[in-house]
Amino acid sequence: MVVTDKASQVAGIEAALVALRRAQRRRALAGLSRRRGGRDADGPPDAVFEFLDVLAAAGERGESATVTDVANQLDVDQPRASRLAALALQAGLVRREADQRDGRRSLLILTASGEETIARIHDFRRQAVAEATRTWSDDDRAALARLLPRFVTDFGRLTEPDR
Template sequence: MSDADQVARQLLALARLVKRAEPAPVEPMCLPLLAMLAEEGPFRAGEIAATLGVHPSTVSRQVAGLVRAGLVERRADPEDGRASPLVVTAAGRRILDAEHQRRAAQFGTALAGWSPEARARFADLLGCFVSDLQRTRPLPLDVIER
């Protein structure tokens, strides 16, 4: 098995563990969308679908649920009256903060037996991996043209 295969298997196992740890306060599939809006938004729904590489109807359902829950709101676009950029509300930011704290605590517990040097090295390597993965991931054309 190649190193890349081992990394892929471990990342899938990690994703399953994180999802099973404790129920999230919102639909787990909505958390990446909420985080993206908070970190990089505002975005239109079509931009979100293209960036996440999912079908627009999937984003529409998720956005509708987030709007109903008061975690995201639609704003009028001053340059294009037909557009409705999506923005995370204060309640949405509180959910993201709580989720971040929950996961940080979970990861902290898992890393508690590691030496400070091993934890720092792991954090550095993981950061490099994520940066390289983002850099090498092909982007949809409409995202590149923005």
């Protein structure tokens, strides 16, 4: 069914956003990974993988990140981000490196193991998206691939705290 009324379209998008937020909050993908045997029960907590995501995104932009940067991106306090950094360091997923521009700062860099972990997480997420959209037409999948990033960018601009 195609909804043509603008108010109904907006309401449908809002409801989908709420559902996605709830799925994120209950860490639905991490639960799926555990159920399918993709996660080690003795491994780092799910929040460490979110921590790694932030570092990977910074790396993709050619940047490095500090604990404070990650805390801001994850919207957690400094002590929580420091605990996550310690867990990631202990697991060998990141390493500290002195900031050459400011000796008081430490940069967090993904290790080879951290990069492999992020690659596995991204592969799993992509497989989940492929599975969720397996019955979709190529046109529908292409439309979502085109429109969702656009929406995320525009919504992000609207909701930035500096506005």
